[in-house]
Amino acid sequence: MSLKDQFRFVKQNMKKNKRQMFMTIVATAIGCAFLIVLASVGFGLHKAIIKEMLEGRLVTEIDVNGKENEAGSIDQLTDRHIEYFEALENVKVVTRRQNLQQTPSFTIGEFTASAEAFVTHFPSELKAGFKLSEGRLPEKDNEIIVSHAFSKDLSHKAPDAVAPYHKDGTLKSDFAYKDGVVGKTVDMEVLKINDGQESRAVFPLTIVGVAKKPAKDWLSISNVYISETILQEVEKFTGTPRGNPEKNRAKEKTYDSVKIYTKNAQAVSDILEKLDADSYITYSILHEMKQVNRLFMIIKTGLLFIGTIAIIIASIGIYNTMTMVVTERAPVIGIMKAIGAKPKTIKSIFLLESSYIGFLGAAIGSVVAYGISSLVNFSFPLVFEHVFDETFPEGLLFSYIPWTLTISSMAICFIVTIFSGWRPAQRATKIDVLGAIRREV
Incomplete structure (x- = not known):
């Protein structure tokens, strides 16, 4: 049958x-x-x-937060480590930033905002995908780039009896900055503490570009990209590396934020394994995904x-x-x-x-x-x-x-x-x- x-x-x-x-x-x-x-x-x-x-995040991105030494403490990364990362196979680019060790205030006319300031290496940032929504890259020492959220954080000082913010945390329109920022002169004010006494210095800067808005709103943070010359002037004023107002740090040039971008997603695991074996402190989105x-x-x-x-x-x-x-x-x-x-x-x-x-x-x-x-x-x-x-x-x-x-x-x-x-x-x-x-x- x-x-x-x-x-x-x-x-x-x-x-x-x-x-x-x-x-x-x-x-x-x-x-x-x-x-x-x-x-x-x-x-x-x-x-x-x-x-x-x-x-809004890259699978090919690896954060390197330092290197563990023999004593068990974490050493900050230097140019020597950057060269080592760049020599690794399948590494596309390595970005590095030096953060100002305080949060300065930035003033345009009567509007003020607090923002993180740091020095970055723009050639590597551009290769990693950094883009501007308007303006251009800095060409002079006193020229800066601000993040997309910077203008939204600029606010007019409100009278003592008036609350400038809504209940949901957004700034009321009466106190919000409504003009463009490209071409504006902004005063960066930094703090110095000496024997318990505070003193401040103002550095006039010119905004020449605005960074592109991130894909997700929660990534929108007020940042300011300053030049290394301005950072050195801040260090000269405070008497401490990175403008830390309270304590001294090592004088060797170190980086607070180092990111490795691989050529493809498949290379991330191999590079992470090699860096972990060399006692580097790393983070990748793959860790969370696993x-x-x-x-x-x-x-x-x-x-x-x-x-x-x-x-x-x-x-x-x-x-x-x-x-x-x-x-x-x-x-x-x-x-x-x-x-x-x-x-x-x-x-x-x-x-x-x-x-x-x-x-x-x-x-x-x-x-x-x-x-x-x-x-x-x-x-x-x-x-x-x-x-x-x-x-x-x-x-x-x-x-x-x-x-x-x-x-x-x-x-x-x-x-x-x-x-x-x-x-x-x-x-x-x-x-x-x-x-x-x-x-x-």
């Missing part, structure tokens, strides 16, 4: 028990849909969190396990259905044996029928799961906003069904249904010919 004939025989027999077969297929579809939808929550949240982590991936792997496995229980419950229905089918078709089985059908053929017919039920259930369940997933992603933000009266997090995907989840769920469903039909199929091969003809099993 060919496979085609077996399949035709199965379809004919299934038509005789439409209602029973329909309910069994529906139960299997529900189990498969439950498995996919349940696991899709883990996949959706995983994808949303990874997307949020990578938004932890998040490990956590969600556990969550998704748990959800798949719980969903599989639903399919196992549905498989009980398949087992009962196939057992009844074997009982009802005892005469047919007896006749098939009488005309020479082998036990292997009889067994394969019933396994084919149970697997056919499982396949139909899995296919229908997958389609239903995609529909439920789309409905959940559409309706959940609306329900969230109405019930909790809060804005649904932008970009959060509550349910996501990758093709691998669909294939895995269908495979689980298919395998479970085959095992469900295995015992009834075995029983069918042991039916006595004479007893079957007399409709006795």
Whole structure:
């Protein structure tokens, strides 16, 4: 008996028990849909969190925060370390910054803002992707670049009885700076402490460029890029390296922020491994991604396990259905044996029928799961906003069904249904010919 004939025989027999077969297929579809939808929550949240982590950040970026020495303390990085990093294989560029060791105030007319000031190496910054939204790069020692958020932080001093900020922390329009900053002269005021006495100095600077706005608002910080000459003037005034107003530091030129950019994402792991072996203190987004991936792997496995229980419950229905089918078709089985059908053929017919039920259930369940997933992603933000009266997090995907989840769920469903039909199929091969003809099993 060919496979085609077996399949035709199965379809004919299934038509005789439409209602029973329909309910069994529906139960299997529900189990498969439950498995996919349940696991899709883990996949959706995983994808949303990874997307949020990578938004506005580079996978090829490695922060190097110092090097651990033999005494166990952390040494700051110098030009010698920069040269070592640049010589590593697959390193695209190394950026470095020297931070002013205080937060100076910057004044344009009657508007003032506090901002972090640092010296950077612009050739490497440009190669790493630094861009301007307006203006140009500094050409003179007293020319500076400011971040996109700088102008938003400039505020007019409010009277003592007036609050310049709204409850949400935003500056009221009456006190906000509304003009452009490119071409403006800004006074940078720094602090010096000597024997407990404070003194201040003002350095007039000219803004010639504004850095491009970051992709995410939470990355918008007021920064000012000053020249090394201005930093030296600040150091001369304070008498300490980096303008630290309170304590001296080592006079060797060191860097507070060093970033390595690799040529591709695949090189990050190798470079991280080499730097860790050399006792450098490093950080990469891959560190967080590994932890998040490990956590969600556990969550998704748990959800798949719980969903599989639903399919196992549905498989009980398949087992009962196939057992009844074997009982009802005892005469047919007896006749098939009488005309020479082998036990292997009889067994394969019933396994084919149970697997056919499982396949139909899995296919229908997958389609239903995609529909439920789309409905959940559409309706959940609306329900969230109405019930909790809060804005649904932008970009959060509550349910996501990758093709691998669909294939895995269908495979689980298919395998479970085959095992469900295995015992009834075995029983069918042991039916006595004479007893079957007399409709006795």
